[in-house]
Amino acid sequence: MLAAMPLAADAAFELRFDRLSASAITLEDVHVEATALDGGRARVRAARALIAGRMLQQVQLDCADFSTLPEQRCRGGVLRARGYGPWPLDFSVRGAQRVLDANVRFSPDLRVTVGGALAGAHPHLALQAKAVDIARLLALEPALQSLLKDYAPAGRADVEAVLKDFGAARSPHIEARLLLTDARFASADGLRAAEGMSLALALDATRQGEDWLGRASVDWRAGELLWDSIYLKGGGTTLASDFVLTAGGLELRAGTLDLAGVGRLNLEALFARSPATLTRARVEGRSFDLDALNTRFVEPLFAARGWPTFAVSGRADLVAEFDPQGATAVTLRLADAAVADKSGRWSLDGVTAVLPWQRDVPTEPHAAVTSAHFDRLPFGAFDLKASVAADRVSLQPVRIPVIDAGLRLNLLEFRKDDGRWRGDLSFDLEPVSMPALSEALGLPRMAGSLGASVPHVSWRDGVLSLDGQLLIRVFDGYVAATGLRVIEPLGTTPRVLADLQMRYIDLEALTDTVKFGRVTGRLDGDVKGLELLRWRPVAFDAHIRSSAGDYPRVISQRAVQNITALGGPGAAAAIQRSFLGFFERFGYRRIGLSCVLRDGVCDMDGIAPRGDGFMLIEGGGIPALSVVGYNRRVNWPELIERLRRVTDAKPVVK
Amino acid sequence: MTNAMTRTICLMLTGAALSAACVTINIYFPAAAAEKAADRIIDEVWQLKKEQDSKAQPEGSQQ
Amino acid sequence: MNTLKRMVLLGAMWATTAWAQGNIEINTPAISQIKSSMQARHTQLAPHYASGAVGLGADGNVVLRDANAVPLAQRQAVQGLVAQENTDRAALYREIARANGHPEWEADIRSTFAQRWIERAQSGWYIQSGGQWSRK
Known part of the structure; x- marks a missing residue:
């Protein structure tokens, strides 16, 4: 409609200017057509307009009522330019100061009012x-x-x-x-x-x-x-x-x-x-509240990826640099910080660290930790030095004090091969005093010491596997683990697979420790195909039996009671009612028990069949006592619960 | 089944004098059984059917 | 050549036997564990399947395909749900393969499940095929 407005036909004036310049506006190649100078229709066109530094092309102003004298005004106007408009507008400019009063309607709901003075000081x-x-x-x-x-x-x-x-x-x-x-x-x-x-x-x-x-x-x-x-x-x-x-x-x-x-x-x-891109940037922050930073920024990022989140406290300084490809360098300095997992299972306390990372250059982060704990196990102060590159992360050998000994990490290294990360670990545990260790773990007090040497553990595709044998000396005998593998240790369903051999375990030391009732003798055992799911046994094939050799074999009445109590309530009472209740100790020839655990059920057997049942303890000497089991299928969680009740119970004084 | 057959034929054509290659035939994947297994798990996860008491509950043992 | 034929025949018979037995073991503690974790999560995910925010991917995963269907404040949580679900699904496929003594079946199990999830999806849920999303 506006474009069709015929003007040239009745134009009384037609003016051309190469260039018109006012204080904020420069117009070039200007063409003015108007019916009169003091009213009537007019059209002003400019090939180019430079307004406050912005260049517009093919600017055109049509006014229904245009005048240049005594004031410059345009009523019922329409302004357009290439790519802009049409915008209805009215304006007037008056006096020596060239006082402007303008009103532009960019859209039905957007009206811009402009006022001011175009000339003067x-x-x-x-x-x-x-x-x-x-x-x-x-x-x-x-x-x-x-x-x-x-x-x-x-x-x-x-x-x-x-x-x-x-x-x-x-x-x-x-x-x-x-x-x-x-x-x-x-x-x-x-x-x-x-x-x-x-x-x-x-x-x-x-x-x-x-x-x-x-x-x-x-x-x-x-x-x-x-x-x-x-x-x-x-x-x-x-x-x-x-x-x-x-x-x-x-x-x-x-x-x-x-x-x-x-x-x-x-x-x-x-x-x-x-x-439009980010060419470079540098961000720096001092003394950040790590807890707030973690809850607002780090946790959400981790949670959205299904990663575990941590509880963090302390203060941090941060420097980060960016180029168009992203972050090039980030350095995080921690002062008196603490990191722990959400359930409080482990923590690192009093952490002072400088953690640099660079995209293209290897870096060497280091951290000093005042104390730490894993479960109930307390660790002393240690310093960590690492080396971090795009395809390799390794830790320098370090000794971490634990109770009265030290855990020596000889090797901890992760490498990226063919896009997959793989790790290798080697450590020694210096002999820890068992009384102190068992106390720290909240276990019954045990004697002796515990040491371990683990020459090589590898981590491949989510599986931790131990090369060779893990040998632990306990109760005067030993427990050896072979084929030890931990599958997805940090996943939804961590699983442990291993075979165990126990040899020549001193039963007296064991039963005294767990307060089961004294049994004197020696025990061998084999656990094949042990499988722990979420750290609880779900399958194994276990056999325990008296060790070969000559040694005293005595079992206390309380131990017999406890063994029978494992079979269920009522069984123990039967013994006390019988004449056996008069004796404190009994002799035995051998002990033997097997348990094949599958689907929550322990399939039990003993040394030999005996009537409808199977013999668990074969009596010998005077007075002799044999224990016979009758239920071959035992609910495993229930068995564990009974074992807990038995070992927790205070000695019965009669 | 088709899966297994395909692999068997492959072995006949390529395994000229290699008997060891034939042993690897047990890579056969039981597609139909896997579908059934998947359906049973999906039923449970999405609770599409009333939960069946299919879990074998071992009896509490009394001696 | 006779030996080879016999071996192949033996292989084919073995395969037939396996097919005839046709059992996939899914009653292991690990699988039950993952299953119940997924079942518990399903009540939270179901509304997002219905709204189309989350769809069933062709790869056996769930996909946050249109977060706009979720209020802004909850999108972060839905991302977490999707990530956890996919972690569980990966563990499920892996555990089934392992429980059957064939870890190398994992990819086959995954693609079987991918088809079944989609097949069993309720109408109105979004499913993916050939990179395209469609409403069932």
């Missing part, structure tokens, strides 16, 4: 717009628009801006305040999104040559933000920075990001304009 323009569509605002800056095009930004902005000291040979200055309400954006997959954002932006900038220099700040007052796995709620988070905006890009200098409850980050960054 201090020309200025004030612009006000309410409830501007944010998408429209972003369209003003193509670099921003291309950066955000996949995020469908929306919302409303109230804009107030004052432009001062514009014009030739001056340095124009702009002060702008933006209040964004109900701002939101969302990526197509919804993993980068914001809703209900309320942001206050302030901008203060001066033009120098072709560049704009100034300071900008953003106060995030409300709303929620999701960026991949990081979810944040607004309030108390502010970003402020000096900046330089050039034709090539945007540079942030001396920026600060205050994160509510976490701390302050200092930042510097350089962004290229086209294509």
